[in-house]
Amino acid sequence: MGHFLQSIVGSVDPYTLQIIVNIGIAIPLALGLNVITGLTGQLSLGHAAFMSIGAFIGAILTNRLGLPFELNLILTGLLTALIGVLIGFPILRLTGDYLAICTLGFAEIVKVVFLNLDITNKALGMQVVPAKTSIPMPIYVWVVAIISIVFVTFLQSSRLGRALKAIREDEIAAEAMGINLAIYKVKSFAIGTFLAGIGGCLYAHFINYINPSDFGFLKSVDILSMVVLGGLGSIPGTVFGAAVLSAAPEFLRFMSQYRMLVYGALLVCLMVFRPNGLLGGVNFTGMLMKALGRRASETLAADPKRREL
Amino acid sequence: MFLQQLINGVALGSTYALIALGYTMVYGIITLINFAHGEIFMVGAFVGLLLITYFKLNIFVAMFLSMSFCMILGVVIELVAYRRLRRSSRLSALISAIGVSIFLSSLALMIFGADAKAFPDDVFPLRQIKIGSAEVSTLQLSIIGISALLMLTLEFIVQKTKIGKAMRATSEDYTAAALMGINVNRVISFTFALGSALAAAGGMLVGLLFNAVTFNMGLMAGLKAFAAAVLGGIGSIPGAMLGGVLLGVTEVFGVAIGYSSYRDAIAFTILVLVLLLKPTGLLGQKIQKKV
Numbered sequence: 114m115g116h117f118l119q120s121i122v123g124s125v126d127p128y129t130l131q132i133i134v135n136i137g138i139a140i141p142l143a144l145g146l147n148v149i150t151g152l153t154g155q156l157s158l159g160h161a162a163f164m165s166i167g168a169f170i171g172a173i174l175t176n177r178l179g180l181p182f183e184l185n186l187i188l189t190g191l192l193t194a195l196i197g198v199l200i201g202f203p204i205l206r207l208t209g210d211y212l213a214i215c216t217l218g219f220a221e222i223v224k225v226v227f228l229n230l231d232i233t234n235k236a237l238g239m240q241v242v243p244a245k246t247s248i249p250m251p252i253y254v255w256v257v258a259i260i261s262i263v264f265v266t267f268l269q270s271s272r273l274g275r276a277l278k279a280i281r282e283d284e285i286a287a288e289a290m291g292i293n294l295a296i297y298k299v300k301s302f303a304i305g306t307f308l309a310g311i312g313g314c315l316y317a318h319f320i321n322y323i324n325p326s327d328f329g330f331l332k333s334v335d336i337l338s339m340v341v342l343g344g345l346g347s348i349p350g351t352v353f354g355a356a357v358l359s360a361a362p363e364f365l366r367f368m369s370q371y372r373m374l375v376y377g378a379l380l381v382c383l384m385v386f387r388p389n390g391l392l393g394g395v396n397f398t399g400m401l402m403k404a405l406g407r408r409a410s411e412t413l414a415a416d417p418k419r420r421e422l
Numbered sequence: 423m424f425l426q427q428l429i430n431g432v433a434l435g436s437t438y439a440l441i442a443l444g445y446t447m448v449y450g451i452i453t454l455i456n457f458a459h460g461e462i463f464m465v466g467a468f469v470g471l472l473l474i475t476y477f478k479l480n481i482f483v484a485m486f487l488s489m490s491f492c493m494i495l496g497v498v499i500e501l502v503a504y505r506r507l508r509r510s511s512r513l514s515a516l517i518s519a520i521g522v523s524i525f526l527s528s529l530a531l532m533i534f535g536a537d538a539k540a541f542p543d544d545v546f547p548l549r550q551i552k553i554g555s556a557e558v559s560t561l562q563l564s565i566i567g568i569s570a571l572l573m574l575t576l577e578f579i580v581q582k583t584k585i586g587k588a589m590r591a592t593s594e595d596y597t598a599a600a601l602m603g604i605n606v607n608r609v610i611s612f613t614f615a616l617g618s619a620l621a622a623a624g625g626m627l628v629g630l631l632f633n634a635v636t637f638n639m640g641l642m643a644g645l646k647a648f649a650a651a652v653l654g655g656i657g658s659i660p661g662a663m664l665g666g667v668l669l670g671v672t673e674v675f676g677v678a679i680g681y682s683s684y685r686d687a688i689a690f691t692i693l694v695l696v697l698l699l700k701p702t703g704l705l706g707q708k709i710q711k712k713v
Contacts, residue, residue, distance in 0.1 A: 156513060203698055210455055210512070214652055215697045217645065218690035225687035330641065334520050341517050373528035380521025381503045388510035 145308030154281030159220030167313025193310025238324030344390030435670020444617025460644015466622025496618025655706020
């Protein structure tokens, strides 16, 4: 099984593979932020901090304890979520911009702490030994990405998801309807940070080297841009945003030195001309149903016998 | 020792205060965290550096020209990146601001390169003055003096002039101010111009203080100044001044007692604590929750 998958991965051009895996890693990260910001409406500017927490926990678990990767991944996600809850519980009382700033401040603190801890090898960063698994990392990344898409899709229409949307639309009305704001916000934070931790863990084991400076404010902005680019709260939008923004640096490579310049200008243009994101407000399920429905009715019209069935 | 560190702290803090004022004024009027503000600070430093190095201008003339340049820059940024987003969600405006910030810092990287640039040595008559037990440089004193002067000017503009009155009215109630015949767009442009000018001055002073101007100096300074604005109570002008100075002093003392590798974390720890204990900041007004 392992050899077969390895041969599939080996047949892909390494450069393309790198881009594909980057997209796959970005998906759980962006979906996690989408739960916090898109679904619950709590703006977080410190998502990269949870990614770094996940990356370092995952790396330490592999390097020191040598846990099998499956267990490591889940444990990392849970530990990151625990830290997320511990942090989220006090700060989620804040609303709007204050929350955003608090998460930003927290992210900087995490970065500085990691830069000073011995266990994370200070500013030198950590080498991560290869993950203990027979399945190649690119396949792993995409399996996790797909599971997280499915998970968030179900979450969105669950009872919890509807409560979170109610909080996003109007906190006071939601509270009046009996939704316990504190508990639901912390739950959404836990789910978001869980996904961020998993994304970070995958990142650490794919790149095999992590440095606290890689998870700064700009990384948080990058993840937030993915969510906003596609359209807040929209899962296809978030996946699309993750794909476009992970691949964008590669496609903009031909103008290497102007790359960030163009990226900044693009962000501004996008926001000015489509403030709700590229796919914001597009109803995908509706479009899909409509497409299927039309096709179904066309085949019915073409084949009168089937109409009787 | 104590006095020495206090003066160092106040000098650093007054530059934070200069930047924080721009944040707080913009936030007070259109409730936008203007992330590009830190980059305006950086551009101000670079423009000043260019004028002094290549045109051999006097430092004060250079500072004046750099402030004027950044005024225009601030107004243009508002016009291009924020004006059309005023009615859409705050998040879109925030992302747009971040886009501007990335754009400006990478532009500076392209033009000036990645290494730190220094001001020429003879730009400022540097002398050490003894005050009690402390050694203070003329530069530090000038920084404190110039910042205080600029802040007093700002306070005068906001409290005593007609446009200042319009600014206060607009931050009180945007719609009502518009209905009373205040040209809100002009007030907002003016606010951006004022804030950017202060940031440019701050940028030049910081460049002189550390004798280094880099393309990425805006990000951290901007974030810290923002922390200062929140500490003082965002939207409050005296609050930003107080917050900036307090933050600078705390940071310098934190470094002095041996937490130098945690330097950047100090500002943000204060920020998080303030937000948790008194979310409106030291001098901020309580915001009524509207149903």
